[in-house]
Every structure is written in structure tokens, then in C-alpha cells.
Amino acid sequence: MAKESWLTQFPxxxxxxxxxxxxxxxxxxxxxxxxxxxxxxxxFDPLLYFLVWFEKLLLQxxxxxxxxxxxxxxxWAARSNKLSVGVVIAFCLIGYFGMWDNTMRTLSIIxxxxxxxxxxxxxxxxxxxxxxxxxxxxxxxxxxxxxxxAFVYLxxxxxxxxxxxxxxxxxxxxxxxPPVIRLTNLGIRLVDKEVLEAATAYGANKSQxxxxxxxxxxxxxxxAGINQTIMMALAMVVVASMIGVKGLxxxxxxxxxxxxxxxxxxxxxxxVALAIIFDRVSQAYAKRTQKHLEGSH
Amino acid sequence: xxxxxxxxxxxxxxMATAQAGEAxxxxxxxxxxxxxxxxxxxxxxxxxxxxxxxxAELIPGDTMPTTASMMEKGEPDIAxxxxxxxxxxxxxQAVKDxxxxxxxxxLADGGEEGFWVPEYMVKKDPSLATIAGIMANAKLFKHPxxxxxxxxxxxxxxWNCEVSSGHLFKALKLxxxxxxxxxxxxxxxxxxSIAKAYERGEGWFGYYWAPTAVLGxxxxxxxxxxxxxxxxxxxxxxxxxxxENPQPSMYPPSPVHTITTEAFAAKSPAAFxxxxxxxxxxxxxxxxxxxxxxxQAEGDVVMEEFLKNYETTWATWVSPEIAAKVKQxxxxx
Numbered sequence: 001m002a003k004e005s006w007l008t009q010f011p012x013x014x015x016x017x018x019x020x021x022x023x024x025x026x027x028x029x030x031x032x033x034x035x036x037x038x039x040x041x042x043x044f045d046p047l048l049y050f051l052v053w054f055e056k057l058l059l060q061x062x063x064x065x066x067x068x069x070x071x072x073x074x075x076w077a078a079r080s081n082k083l084s085v086g087v088v089i090a091f092c093l094i095g096y097f098g099m100w101d102n103t104m105r106t107l108s109i110i111x112x113x114x115x116x117x118x119x120x121x122x123x124x125x126x127x128x129x130x131x132x133x134x135x136x137x138x139x140x141x142x143x144x145x146x147x148x149x150a151f152v153y154l155x156x157x158x159x160x161x162x163x164x165x166x167x168x169x170x171x172x173x174x175x176x177x178p179p180v181i182r183l184t185n186l187g188i189r190l191v192d193k194e195v196l197e198a199a200t201a202y203g204a205n206k207s208q209x210x211x212x213x214x215x216x217x218x219x220x221x222x223x224a225g226i227n228q229t230i231m232m233a234l235a236m237v238v239v240a241s242m243i244g245v246k247g248l249x250x251x252x253x254x255x256x257x258x259x260x261x262x263x264x265x266x267x268x269x270x271x272v273a274l275a276i277i278f279d280r281v282s283q284a285y286a287k288r289t290q291k292h293l294e295g296s297h
Numbered sequence: 298x299x300x301x302x303x304x305x306x307x308x309x310x311x312m313a314t315a316q317a318g319e320a321x322x323x324x325x326x327x328x329x330x331x332x333x334x335x336x337x338x339x340x341x342x343x344x345x346x347x348x349x350x351x352x353a354e355l356i357p358g359d360t361m362p363t364t365a366s367m368m369e370k371g372e373p374d375i376a377x378x379x380x381x382x383x384x385x386x387x388x389x390q391a392v393k394d395x396x397x398x399x400x401x402x403x404l405a406d407g408g409e410e411g412f413w414v415p416e417y418m419v420k421k422d423p424s425l426a427t428i429a430g431i432m433a434n435a436k437l438f439k440h441p442x443x444x445x446x447x448x449x450x451x452x453x454x455x456w457n458c459e460v461s462s463g464h465l466f467k468a469l470k471l472x473x474x475x476x477x478x479x480x481x482x483x484x485x486x487x488x489x490s491i492a493k494a495y496e497r498g499e500g501w502f503g504y505y506w507a508p509t510a511v512l513g514x515x516x517x518x519x520x521x522x523x524x525x526x527x528x529x530x531x532x533x534x535x536x537x538x539x540x541e542n543p544q545p546s547m548y549p550p551s552p553v554h555t556i557t558t559e560a561f562a563a564k565s566p567a568a569f570x571x572x573x574x575x576x577x578x579x580x581x582x583x584x585x586x587x588x589x590x591x592x593q594a595e596g597d598v599v600m601e602e603f604l605k606n607y608e609t610t611w612a613t614w615v616s617p618e619i620a621a622k623v624k625q626x627x628x629x630x
Contacts, residue, residue: 015598022593034496052442151485158489159496163450163481164441241454242483244441244490250480254455257361 033160044166051112051165058104066104067091074277078284090273099248099270106237106247107274113169113233114278117177118226124177125184125222126210135185142178150175150239158243168245176233183225187218223286227279234275248274321351321565325373327358328596331484332510332589333582334378337403339600341377341575344611347626348619349568364388367558368396374561375572378403382457382536382551398562400555400572406579407550409507409519410458412449412465415495416516427521428545432474437500440477448479450490450503457536461548462504464535468543469522479503491515508579513587522547574614581610601630 058066067088075084094103128135150171157167191214199213215222241249248267255264324345328338338355345351356373363376364384368391381388381399391397414425418437424430431438440448449471452458459480466478481487487503488511494501495515502520505512527546534540555572562569577585589599604611604627612620 019592019594026593030496033493037493037497048442155485155489158486159493162441162493163479163486163490243486244480244482246480250454250482253453253482257453257455259361259365 029156030159033156037160041161041166044161047112047116047169048164048166051109051169054112055105055108058108059101063091063095063100070277074281077281077288079288080284083280083284087277090277094270094273097266097270099251099267102246102248102251102267103270103274106234106249106271109165109168109172109240109245109247110230110233110237110274110278113172113176114226114230116169116173117180117229117233120173121177121180121225121229122184122222125181125225126188128181128185129188129214138181142181145174146178150236151242154239154243163244165245167243168240171243172233172236172240175236175239176229179228179232180222180225183221183228184218187221187225188214190221191217220286220290223282223290227282227286230278230282231275234271234278237271321345321349321568323352323354324375324561324565324568325354325356326375326377327363327367327373328355329358329360329363329376329378332586332596333404333508333577335596336582336585336589336599336603337377337575337577339596340603340611341375341572343600343604343626344571344575344615344619344623345568348615348623349565349571351565351568360384364556367391367556371396371558371560374558376556377572379554379556380408380551381554381556388556395559398557398559398569400557400562400569401574402553402576403555404508404553404579404582405576408553409579410504410548410551411506411519412462412503412522413505413512413517413519414500414502415491416518417498418500419518425520426518427523428469429523431502431520432469432471432476435474435476438476438502439500441479443477445475446477447475448502449476450481450487450501451478452504453483453487454480458504458506460538461531461535464540464543465522465545468535468545476502491517508582508586510586510590513583514590571615571619575611576614581607601627 061069070091071084071087074087075081078084091103094100124138128138153174154167154171157170161167161170195213195217196209199209204212237245237247238249238252241247241253248271251267252264252271255261255267326338326341326345328335342353342355345353358373358376360380361384363373364379364387366372367376368387379388388397388399392399412428414431419426422430422434425434425437435447438447438449440446449466451462451466463478466472466476481490481503487505488509490503491501491505491511492515493499505517522545524545525547526549527544528549530544531546531549535543535546555575557569557572585599585603588594588602592598594602604623608620608624611623615623
């Protein structure tokens with residue numbers, strides 16, 4: 001064999017240098033987590049208390065009361081008898097197949113993740129819509145958040161915050177927040193220039209234009225974003241259970257390692273049922289609140 | 298067009314000469330997703346390729362999927378480090394059915410399992426090396442979600458050790474001392490929780506196993522249950538899903554095997570003979586893993602380090618002619 005030359009072999013970095021970089025960065029991260037870990041952990045304490053409280057609430061409430069409350073919310077949001085009956089049937093089946101507790105845990109964490117995502121996502125989307133420069137900065141960050149394999153940041157987060165709910169919520173939010181940001185941005189940017197000019201002509205100031213013109217007109221797009229965010233959060237349930245988040249993901253993982261296909265299928269279907277309920281409700285709600293827009297064009 | 302075909306032919310020719318195989322042909326080796334197994338897989342690949350003329354390819358694996366695929370599909374050919382306790386019945390059946398063959402012990406001393414606490418805690422309070430000391434000081438081991446409880450980090454859901462550590466949790470009456478089982482979700486979650494505790498000097502009490510890079514890097518002490526090993530009770534009750542009256546017992550060393558498919562063993566007896574001799578001592582593996590962690594090395598780098606510096610070990614696994622071939626190949630690297 002001929003000696004290696006840079007023509008046949010890509011001129012690689014020296015192994016020692018690469019090791020130095022890897023060790024240096026890891027060491028720096030360790031140092032960081034040692035110094036600031038406790039402080040960062042205590043910032044998230046209120047969120048942890050809320051998560052634990054909300055999960056206990058769902059678990060300790062009698063099952064029929066949970067079904068009544070959920071169905072009431074669904075009916076209020078969607079005003080559809082068919083959907084409400086479907087929700088009751090889905091929850092009864094979930095309970096009958098012994099997945100009630102895990103479903104409640106997943107419901108609780110997904111609700112919190114969705115709220116956190118909306119709370120972060122909509123303001124970010126507004127900022128992004130108002131400045132092209134912000135858009136050019138935030139867009140690549142969103143690309144990274146959506147494509148970076150979750151395990152790459154999962155374990156560093158565990159080193160910083162330990163196993164359990166908080167790192168789980170962070171992992172889910174990182175993955176699930178981009179759609180709501182992107183679609184808020186898009187929705188606001190798609191509002192007609194003429195409409196905005198008219199609002200300005202009527203003497204609306206910047207915040208009035210945002211709250212009374214841009215956001216309401218962008219609402220259908222924003223709702224589509226929220227809907228996607230919920231779906232992606234549910235898809236992350238299994239990944240989150242890899243760092244100790246209890247819920248439907250745990251039995252799915254268990255069934256993967258033991259090849260219990262039926263157990264995996266049942267729990268997977270429970271996740272799908274939750275997803276369909278969230279999806280139909282948020283869509284029906286969006287459609288209902290946008291009714292007045294129909295026929296206006 | 299003609300020129301293009303010509304170029305393609307030349308390229309194919311180059312590829313063919315680059316991977317000219319001899320007697321043993323094309324084989325696949327499972328590259329399991331933990332460090333010691335990946336080191337062994339790379340060593341096997343190098344020795345089989347250069348010593349025995351196999352065209353050895355590594356494919357990613359994990360205990361359960363790899364065993365299932367070896368039994369059902371006859372692929373991959375070699376599982377270099379299989380902790381066979383978890384699927385013992387299935388493996389024994391497959392050996393009887395002439396689907397698999399057990400070549401030897403990849404880890405001569407067997408795997409070491411148990412409940413561990415960080416060494417710095419034991420240095421402060423030597424009583425923490427015993428289960429009584431841990432139960433008396435339960436407050437030191439914080440539960441991640443509930444301040445009023447103490448946490449015992451168990452083995453990831455679905456692993457066989459989750460069953461045994463759950464029974465031991467009951468047998469040792471840890472719940473009475475305020476402990477609750479914390480599920481880390483995955484092996485990465487488990488080692489992450491150890492790393493977090495260790496970096497901050499916090500309390501940690503849970504299940505782990507050796508030889509692993511984690512225990513090479515973070516010094517831990519195995520907790521003594523004061524019960525010794527009750528082998529019969531362990532295999533008949535503690536490792537079974539149903540165990541009515543669990544009694545405390547230390548973990549017996551678990552067998553760690555090199556397993557091949559019957560087809561491979563029949564086709565290349567010389568290579569199979571090497572696999573049956575290839576066996577690591579635990580302390581040697583721990584040193585290698587610590588070196589791996591220290592240098593953040595990949596399996597192939599550790600393989601090089603091992604073959605270059607531990608010739609006395611691996612030379613006993615192969616005949617002198619083959620050792621010479623391997624050494625020649627090492628020099629060409």
C-alpha cells in the first residue's frame with residue numbers, strides 16, 4: 001500500500017489536538033455545572049412544584065370527575081357532540097386497559113409543556129416578525145432545535161438538573177417550541193400591508209396595531225402552530241421517559257427492550273388517543289373563534 | 298460514456314483489492330452500545346481481519362435486539378460481550394436447537410452488579426458501606442421530586458436488573474427507611490444521575506454494574522447487604538418477575554459470554570477457536586476503560602492501545618503465526 005498522502009486521505013486534525021478540544025469543552029461544562037448547577041436548579045423549583053402538584057391533582061381526582069372535566073373542556077372548546085362522546089369512549093378504554101395513571105401523568109406533563117411552549121413561543125414569534133435581523137438570527141437556532149438529536153442535549157441537561165420532570169420538560173420544549181414560533185412569525189408577516197396602513201390611518205399606535213389587528217388576523221396560523229407544538233410534544237413523550245419522566249413513555253421503552261409488542265402498541269395507541277383529542281379540540285376551537293372571518297374576503 | 302464505465306470499473310477494482318478476503322469470508326460483529334463491548338468488538342474485528350483473513354464488519358447492537366436477530370436471522374455472526382443472565386432460557390434453547398454456540402467468557406471474572414454509593418460518602422462515614430448505615434442515614438440521599446423522601450435509583454425500566462433490584466428493595470425493607478424507587482429511564486439517564494451527584498458531591502444510592510467506564514471514572518463502593526450470596530434464591534426468586542417472599546442476597550457474578558451463530562462456528566473453526574480463548578480480566582478491562590474515558594477515545598483507538606501495549610495478553614489467544622500477522626498489520630497502521 002502506498003504511503004498516505006493528502007490526496008487519498010482527507011487531511012485530518014491531529015488526534016491529540018482533537019482530544020484536547022473534546023476534553024477541554026467537557027471539562028469546562030463540568031466546571032460550569034458544578035458551579036452553577038444548584039443555582040439553576042433552584043430557578044426551576046417553582047415549575048417543579050407546579051408539575052408535581054398538577055400531576056398529583058390529576059392522579060388523585062376520581063376518574064369519573066377527570067372524564068367529566070375533560071369532556072366539559074372539550075365541549076366548551078369544540079361544541080361538538082361527536083367529539084365529546086369520542087373523548088369519553090377513549091378515556092374509558094384507556095382506563096379499562098389499565099393505563100389510566102400513566103395517561104394522567106402524560107396528560108399533566110404535556111399540558112405544562114404546551115403552556116410553557118406557548119408562553120415562550122408567541123412572544124418570540126412576535127419579536128421575530130418585527131425585525132428581519134431577529135428573524136435571521138432566530139431561524140438557524142430553530143433549525144438546530146428541531147434537528148439536533150435529543151440525546152445530544154439530554155444527558156448534559158441531566159448533569160445540570162438531575163433526572164426527572166424538569167429536564168424532561170426542557171427536552172420536550174426544545175423540540176416542540178419551534179412550530180409555534182415559526183407560525184406566529186409567519187402569521188404576522190402575512191397580514192396585508194393595506195390593512196395595517198388603514199389601521200395607521202385611523203390613528204392606531206404600534207401596540208394597538210399588534211394586539212387589535214396583527215394578532216387577531218394571524219390567529220388561524222398561530223393556532224396551527226400551537227397544534228403542531230402539541231403534536232411534537234406528544235411525540236417526545238418516549239424520549240423524555242428515557243430520563244426518568246413517568247408516563248406512557250415508560251411502558252413503551254419497557255416493551256422495546258423486552259419485545260412485548262402488544263404492551264408497546266397499547267401504550268402507543270393511548271398516546272395517539274391523547275394526540276387526537278388535543279388536535280381536534282385545538283383545531284375546532286380555532287375554527288369556532290375564527291367563524292366571523294369567514295366570508296369577509 | 299465509455300470513459301465513465303472504464304472509470305467505474307477501475308474504482309470497483311480498487312474496492313475489490315482493498316477488501317480481499319480469504320477463508321473465513323464475510324462476517325458481522327455486533328458492536329454493542331457500551332464501552333467494554335465496543336472495545337472487544339474492535340479487537341475481534343482487527344484480529345479476525347488481519348489474523349484470519351475475515352472480512353469483518355461491525356454493526357451496531359444492543360443485548361435484546363442482537364440476541365433476537367442472531368437466533369432468528371443468523372445475523373450478526375458474533376456477539377462479543379453478551380450479559381446472558383437476562384435471556385438465559387432463550388439462549389440455552391437456541392444452543393440446543395443448533396442456532397447459537399457459546400464460545401467462551403468475554404469477561405473472565407464475570408460481571409459485577411450491586412447497589413453502590415460514591416466513595417467520598419463512605420470516606421466521610423464508613424458505615425455507609427453497609428445497608429444498615431444507609432438506612433440510618435436515608436436523609437443523605439435526596440429524592441429528585443419529593444423532599445420528604447429518599448431516592449433509590451433503580452435499573453432502567455424493562456431491564457432484567459429492574460426486576461431483581463425491585464425485589465431487593467422490598468427484601469431490604471428500604472421503603473421503611475423512607476426510600477422510594479426512582480426510575481432513571483435509560484442507562485444514559487442512570488449514568489447521568491451518577492455524574493451529576495459526583496460532580497457536586499451529593500448523595501447517590503442505586504444500582505450499577507462493572508466493568509463500566511462510569512465505575513472506572515467515578516469511584517463507587519459496593520454496599521454490603523450483610524447477607525452473602527444466596528445463589529439459589531437469587532436465580533429462582535429475585536430474578537423472576539414473581540417472587541413472593543424476597544430475601545436479601547448479594548448479586549452473584551453474572552456470566553458474560555462471547556456468542557456466535559452456529560453457521561459461523563461451523564464455517565470457520567479457527568476463528569471460533571480464537572473467540573473461545575479471548576477473555577479479559579475485570580481489572581484489566583477497568584484500566585482500559587479508564588484510559589478510554591481519560592482520552593475520550595473511540596473503540597478503534599482503544600483497540601490500537603490494547604494491541605500495542607498488551608501483547609502478552611492477546612498473544613496467548615492466537616497461534617504464533619497469526620500473532621505475527623496481527624503485529625505486521627499493527628505496524629502498517
